[in-house]
Amino acid sequence: MVTWITLTGVGLAGLAGLTPPALTGHGGGPAPLEWGTGPLTVASLPRVVQVAHRGGAREVPENSMAGLTAAYARGTAQVLDLDTRMLGDGTLVVLHDATLDRTTDTHGPVRELRLADWRKVRVRPEGRVPGTWRAERPPTVAEVLDRFGGRVVLMLEAKDPQSLGALAGLIRGRGLARSVFVNSNRPEVARRAHGLGLVTQLWRSAEQLRTDRPARWASYVDLLDVDHKARDADLVRAVRSGIPRVWAHTVVTPAQRDRVLALGCNGVVTDAPGRLARHPVKRPKGFRTAGAEPGR
Template identity: 65%
Template sequence: MVTTAALTGLTVLSLTLAPVGPAPVRWRATPLTVDALPELVYVAHRGGAREVPENSMAGLVTARARGTAQVLDVDTRELADGTLVAMHDATLDRTTYTAGRVGELTSAGWNAVRLRTGPELPTGFRPQRPPTVAAVLDRFGGRAVLILEAKDPHGLHRLAGLIKERGLTRSVLVNSNRPEVARRAHRLGLIAQLWRSARQMRSDRPERWRGFVRVLDVDHRARDKDLLRAVRSGVPHVWAHTVNTPRRRDRALRLGCDGIITDAPGLLDRVPEGASGRHAAGGNSAGGAPAPR
């Protein structure tokens, strides 16, 4: 059952923010593709969830305008009527003013959902409707490389249809934690990305996936030897998640990762690679329980 909290004087914002930080990326007139990405890639995880409301249209617009990440990452889930929407959790409780399971909503119910804002985010963001996947593709398709994580793998054919009908098969990575889903995505003509936790990486044999996975998305907390095994697996690209301090970024790069998936692209942009120094927060705690991506 889905229940909605009462909201008084709620405004939905069509938000345009001035760019913060470096000048925006000069996007190409032709569709931007995975093949055109630089040698070192930064990904705004859930749009940059420490700096903007996660999986929100305003957050994605802001992340792209700032130019601190070349790839925008969005989670996808399926509603009861088959509509694909941008949402990480299976429930609405954590990130919206609504409670209940995402998969029990129809499109009409989705239109009433509003994303929470909080004191931990920059000012200027107001409650807003979370977007559909179609809206994200229409807004950014071909203008930014996207990662769409298929949280509900049974909706993979619908996701493939949305990507293909817009001619974006070379501009979108389809992500999953499950190798069989990555294989299905590859067979559907999509670019497959596979993420793995530190615990999974202890027994993984990533060389088995090099025939159908373009990007292996690895937990930065993994042991050195597990990260090195991933880098040497023959999978074309290995990106580390979810990296939110310069020190952890520098370790991942030192071990050979060629991409950094982060909730804080603006923070990492302010500290050059290799210059995290003794003042950088945190350190590495290899192994441990899987963290949700």
């Protein structure tokens, strides 16, 4: 059971004390209203997308059910991002690091835990996160899919590549293969995910983008997730690669967002979705959207 106490900050006051929406999922009752004849899919996303990175890690406790619920309820992001890890017994859970040390009240490698151990772990929000949050157990991937699957597009990073088959099973078993991006930094993992019928995402650092040739991945990557700190030329090469979606991470200021959009990216992955939503997009002077012809 997740308890959500209060949120603070501009645009969040209306959510203070709000009970998380009653969400139903796989085996949990009728399909959400948003589904219509099926779940909300990647194809339904707007032309320019905002992603709540780890739920919006500067605004909510990262990778927590309460944080994801807050991001979903606020509606400032069209995609919810989270990280996945595998326990020693094969259970897939939601956590970024390979150890429990940074974000929970427990220490040690995630891989040494079993599900019974995981249920005793509690999230420890960072001090910079606004508001008051009651201790809660970090979720399993199945729990997140059951709560949000089909209601909002999800982005799941497979931190443990060996978990890809199990992750595909959870996604496809719930009819969510077209509703979830499966993310990795490794092209070979993206190729495997594509072969499993999943929507594939590949993220690359600024350093990697210096020598990358993204066009080589266009046949099996649906979303290229690029570092906003990359050089203009590297971002433009990514935009012109033939990969249909190019989003930039991890953006925290309106100026960072405006630059990558002006260079042709069609989405941003951000730790501060609420902050960005309060500032309309401004295209910097001298920039022309990559690939656009003069006069258009």
